[in-house]
Amino acid sequence: MQTSNTRLNAALAAIDAANSEDPNRVAVDGVETPAELAYGRRMSAMLARVYPHAPESLQLAARAQHIRRWQIPRSSYPMDRPGYLRWRKELGRKHAEWAGEILASCGYDAEETARVGSLLRKENLRRDPETQALEDVAALVFLAHYAEDFAAKHPPEKVVSILVKTLAKMSEHGKEAAGTLELPPSVGDALTRAIAQATAT
Structure with a gap:
């Protein structure tokens, strides 16, 4: 077995x-x-x-x-x-x-x-901790490995808008993990702006 x-x-x-x-x-x-x-x-x-x-x-x-x-x-x-x-x-x-x-x-x-x-x-996203964890990980992988290419192809406001939507689907633990990622300036700056927008709403 x-x-x-x-x-x-x-x-x-x-x-x-x-x-x-x-x-x-x-x-x-x-x-x-x-x-x-x-x-x-x-x-x-x-x-x-x-x-x-x-x-x-x-x-x-x-x-x-x-x-x-x-x-x-x-x-x-x-x-x-x-x-x-x-x-x-x-x-x-x-x-x-x-x-x-x-x-x-x-x-x-x-x-x-x-x-x-x-x-x-x-x-059951939000209600199922494992589903939420999977969503968090997908968002973090996007930020760490794919957001830079995305940012190069779209205007800054579009990038910020996408990241605001990404953050909205993440748990607090996931958002904290995002803050520990080493991101290129184009992504890090957009993420900072997205967090500010998300906090203000």
Whole structure:
């Protein structure tokens, strides 16, 4: 019978294998890496940093947060707000489905698989501490690894507006963790302004 640690390692490796098929590439320490493989590993690293005692379900959901995301591109839905919301909902459903197949193959039972699926669909955000933790980690990974590129492509006010919305979805613990990140000036300045705006409202 597999131990919990053996199952977890097997599932994480299988999620990584799925994300290694991403045709999109990003540079990680100078090495070209499949984009979603890099993202999943960054999620796990941030989770370990901010929520070091995260349960197994949350560890799995963090790694699978963007599993096979490239297979459902944003452009496959209308480029408006309703289209965006439909895209996000479908992503959550498919992430849960794809992760569930991997977990079942690694020996997780239906209840355990369903729990990870619920986290990936972001159910009961605010009321479920694990779902909230996953949202926090996703926001922190965005700030640490992706916000600089976003800031370079958009006017400052747009960046601040996005960060205000990001902060609104984070817990107090998540916001405190954001303050410990070493951010480039373009992101750090926008985050400071976003915090000021959020505090004033």
